[in-house]
Amino acid sequence: MKRADVLRDLAQPWNVAVHSTSDLAGSVAKAATADDKAKREKGQAPLRRKPELRPLPIKPLGISLQLTPWDVLHSLGRANVLARQGAGRGLAEHWASLKYCQALTGNDGRYMALSTEGRNPRRHYAATQSGELGIGFALALARRVLAAQYPDHSVSVIDAEIAMRAGWTLTGKEAGRSSAPRRPAFFLEVWKPGEPSRVIPVTCKGTHGHATQVHKQLATASADVEGIHIGPYNETPTFVFGTTLPKKSESITLYLLQAPGDGTLWGAKDLRLDPPVEDRSIAPGIDAPTDPHEEPPVGYHVRPEECSWFGRVLAQADAAGLMAFTGGGEPTAQYLTKRQGKGHFEAFTHAGTGIVQDVTHTIHGKKFVGTDHVFRLNGVRVEAFSGLAEDLFDHLRDGRVEQYRHEVHTLRDSWDSDPWDANWRGPVSLHPDGTVMALRRLRLS
Template sequence: MNLSFKELVDTLGTPSKLIVSSTPQLAADVEQHARERVGPKRKSSYMYRKRLEAVDTKLLTGMESSPAEVLRELGLATTFVTASPFADIARHWAHVRYCATLRQTPKQTLALSKTGADIVHHHKVAQSEQIGIGLALVVAKRILERKYPGWIFSSVDVDTTLAAGFLDGVGPVRQKNKTTMRPDYFLIGRHASGTTANCKVFVLECKGTHGSAYHSRQQMATASLQVGSVEVASRTLPSLIVASRLSVSGVEIDVLDPPGDEDLWSGEPEQFDELVVENPESPQWTSGQPTFEQFTKRKSDLLGIPQDEMLASQDERTKFEEIQKDLPVVFNIPGSGKPWLFRTLARNAAHTTLRFAGDNKAAAKFATPRVGTQRSLPLDEPIAEWYDSMIGSEIRIGSRDFVGVKYSMPILNGKSFEIFRGVEKELYERLRQGKVSAYLSHAHRLREEWQGRPEVYGRLRANNDAVSVGNDGTVIKLRIKD
């Protein structure tokens, strides 16, 4: 397949329809796969999964996205917190590696390109996982921002949050040991009006495959266990499971919506900023297998059997004692820890956004002490030249200025392929100063202004630029420079 760089950039910036589905039948099919996994081979870990429900179809209609948006979400979600001189190059690589992976079909739907499909198996596994993350974040944020108008949702890595939050027992996720699995991301939703500030949190598990619908449903069955491994006040958080099937004929995306407790924090904007600026405390919480009470509560939700009956049954207790060691590790944050979770997630979101723009120094102010001590290279002294900041470029899109990092790659005939990633300038200044409530208020105004000006995208495409601007003010811009 011959593809010029000009055609590539045009493809990256072209919005395409997303084929997204969520039905009661899908939930039933995935539930059947999960039940089939309960047995001698899988032990009984799947008895601790979450009950699955379909998403309201009104939240799924008319979704569109561009490859540039998928790359922006992927790059933002995989922004490393590691203090490394190569971290910014790695973020850049997250954008470049999959530039030629997605395209628009003649029916104007998003699909895997022939170039993206022409790879060997072990690269397909990495590709489906990474593109699955980008697509899942696009779809999940669309759903939640439609369900909660005026809210902005940011992705925060679950393992990073648990490690940063001083939870004992957070270790590497062993892919072959299904009892230690955790979900991929927290989606922290924040809303700031002139008088109040609110926060919600959802759990997101992202799946991707080049395989069949059958394989995708198996993945979603596994996800029903993963999204239930984090609890607040012994209640599961609301969650989304998003599974993408990559194909040259079209990307198909399935979504399920396990229920949960959604309230996290609310208060005055001043309190909002104070909580975010302060370092989280160091609670001594531990993880472990569920108790009999926790297990019967989850089983009651799954099977519709009154929990009191199971608690009173000696047979149930005996069965539980036989399988407890095979149940998943659960991280249970007490009800009093809700402000801690909000603070940790909000700080991580600010940390990620500033690092995405290349400002490592400002981002470091939002890192918890544990991140600062555990996620650095074994060097005698910090090297300020690379740790300080990579930020140094500024571009104008429409009537707004954006600051961030620019990379340029030489191509044929003296031209270069240029990628800029960053944050809208006023949003960046507010976030850098720790004024998160003001950042959110300005982000709402920017979103309304940007969405109301489709002619900006038209001019950019006429200039052969591919641009994606998120509701959080983050941006990626790709172009060919003479």
């Protein structure tokens, strides 16, 4: 595939099939029952799972879902930017999504599918590929679903581990256990300035197998999202996503189920978001209506008295992710606590090895501040850029989370949706949070 074709393909919208039906819910319930039975036969305790998983009406999507490969990679990059899974990447976790630049294409039915390269096991370890691309597809769909359901609100995607580390010990070793309780991968925060946020725990799965494998994965995912309750017991809404990436040229398909609930951080109205967040040591266990002589269910619970604190944790973790996406250590560190990894980002800055926000580009007529990454694509040097709109960047650099949220909320429907910028000469993706990710052939000076 030629370099120009790769860039154009990244900006090509393709249809993506979405399944969320009562039949799917029934199949997942059967998979959960079978898993419970197998565990009992082995003398193991069954998993605690989210009850009442049900289909989500597809109608809120309006027309059939369309995504560009570049938007999927943007969603994946934003999701992983604070993951710190590769020490060698330092502050550049989000650039890992670029390894999939040639993995996605379309088939004859105009639906997105894996490309020939994407189906090459020598280039992409299958489990890693399905898991990571599953995150990108799921979160891109989640943003569309919630934007349709709550058109007067904004939506933020927040790394659950980063947020939860401010209140709980998350590993078995830290907590003196052989293993840690299950927990979701992300929080979707549906918010509007001046109102309490609604929080939706999310787990995303992916497979190269067929729908039967997705049923098993979603049954497991229902245990992940059951691991945390926000506000009253069993009133936390959740999403579980599964994505199939067939090894042939078949269409990629997204599977989605939800659990009903409220998830509102009551008491967090008119919350001040700028003051730094403090680490807490929240008592473990879920406040379930059980026998008082029994141990509470293992897991995490954001109790009413902690809702205001947790609302600030989410907003600042979101701000940390935005600053990391633009490439700076100290601006990221200011929004994290010690347990969340503040020292990691300070260390890169102090050692002079971190990426800095030293690049400014104009995309679709708007100036963005961020960082770049140069690599070879089919032997040609290309430049990737990730950044945040300059005025919004200034607010977060200076610690003004509230001002950022007021302004980005006002701008949420104004971003240019064209996936190609002729002046930039490459694919671009602008998200309602004010971030951009763009790619082009490197200009030689």
